[in-house]
Amino acid sequence: MLLDIRAWRMYDRRLARTLHRRLGRLELLTRRGKGPTERLDLGSDTEDPLPAALARVPDLLTFPAEAAVEITCLAELEERVVELVEPFGELQDAWALLADEHLLPQDDWDEEDLADHAAGCDRVPPHDERLYVRYDDLAPLLISINGIPYLAAQVTDRRTLIPMDPGEDSPPLPLVRREHATYGYDWDGGSPASNSSWWEGVGEVRPGLHIAWAAYDEGGYVMIGRGTAEEFMTEVRNSGFFAESQGLDEEE
Numbered sequence: 001m002l003l004d005i006r007a008w009r010m011y012d013r014r015l016a017r018t019l020h021r022r023l024g025r026l027e028l029l030t031r032r033g034k035g036p037t038e039r040l041d042l043g044s045d046t047e048d049p050l051p052a053a054l055a056r057v058p059d060l061l062t063f064p065a066e067a068a069v070e071i072t073c074l075a076e077l078e079e080r081v082v083e084l085v086e087p088f089g090e091l092q093d094a095w096a097l098l099a100d101e102h103l104l105p106q107d108d109w110d111e112e113d114l115a116d117h118a119a120g121c122d123r124v125p126p127h128d129e130r131l132y133v134r135y136d137d138l139a140p141l142l143i144s145i146n147g148i149p150y151l152a153a154q155v156t157d158r159r160t161l162i163p164m165d166p167g168e169d170s171p172p173l174p175l176v177r178r179e180h181a182t183y184g185y186d187w188d189g190g191s192p193a194s195n196s197s198w199w200e201g202v203g204e205v206r207p208g209l210h211i212a213w214a215a216y217d218e219g220g221y222v223m224i225g226r227g228t229a230e231e232f233m234t235e236v237r238n239s240g241f242f243a244e245s246q247g248l249d250e251e252e
Contacts (some may be wrong), residue, residue: 002049003077004061008068008120009142017060019053019059021045026052034112065152066088066097067125068142078146079206082161087152089137094132131164131172133211134192135220138162148175153224156211161204162224171215174222176203180229183242200242202233206240212236216248 009086013033019042020027026049027041032196042052053060062071065087065106073081105117131149132140138151145160150161163175180202202212205224210232212223223241225232 001072001209002074003053003070003081006070008116008123010064010067010101014116014120019060023051028053030059030215031233033116050077050084055084063087063143065091065139068120069144070123071143071145073146075146082145082150082206085143085145085150085161087141087143087159091141091152094140096128097142098129098132106224113160121138134172135222136224139226153222155224156226160224162222163224165167171199171217171220173199173201173215174203174205174211176201176205176211178204178229180233181206202236204229212241214242 001018001020005017006039010032014031015033016029016031018180020029022145023199024045026045028040028041028042030038042049042056045128046052061081061084063085063238066089069089079195088226105114109117132151135151138153140159141149141152145161147166148163149166150163152159153162154160165175166171173184182201183199198217199215200213202210208226208228210225210227210229212232216220223236223239225235227235
């Protein structure tokens with residue numbers, strides 16, 4: 001298996017796709033709702049299967065913004081899959097997205113319809129709700145790739161996926177492969193109402209894509225850009241993004 005996609009709320013139906021190698025050929029299996037499994041031969045096997053698949057199925061990694069999508073792929077394909085996934089349509093606010101009121105069970109549904117609907121509901125939300133509402137500049141999505149949840153940001157006129165750390169819940173933080181700088185404090189006042197925290201940081205999301213974040217008790221905001229780490233750090237400092245930027249501990 002090279003790439004496996006399970007998507008719900010795809011126009012009120014499930015979509016399942018698997019890209020794999022079979023007898024020296026690339027093959028894409030697709031099942032929509034309760035329909036039969038379709039087999040599409042993509043040609044001879046190749047070391048780089050994604051271009052071959054996208055050439056024949058351009059919407060392979062394109063999903064409506066309200067869809068709940070779970071993608072599993074080989075580790076060596078992950079970064080490219082993340083860059084190629086593109087949600088389209090109107091981005092919803094978190095509470096509308098998480099409400100799962102898109103479709104109610106219908107009287108004529110059979111057991112497979114009900115199971116399909118229940119599976120979709122189980123994935124809304126798949127993670128702590130605070131992850132979807134923390135940052136003003138990140139739009140909520142229900143997309144996960146290899147178990148990592150992603151939100152959406154507008155970067156150079158294109159919607160781009162930003163990974164969130166599934167292990168961080170207080171506060172939820174972007175998941176970066178390398179930190180450029182960090183700063184924060186966490187004060188325990190003896191009760192939830194009197195506790196306080198503030199976390200700031202800058203890091204590399206993927207090669208050439210960087211994020212700065214500031215997360216406080218009830219919210220947060222981000223700044224995202226492309227280029228080198230040095231270019232982005234300069235842009236962050238010159239913008240006055242951080243209230244206490246001089247307190248950032250820069251990583252070597």
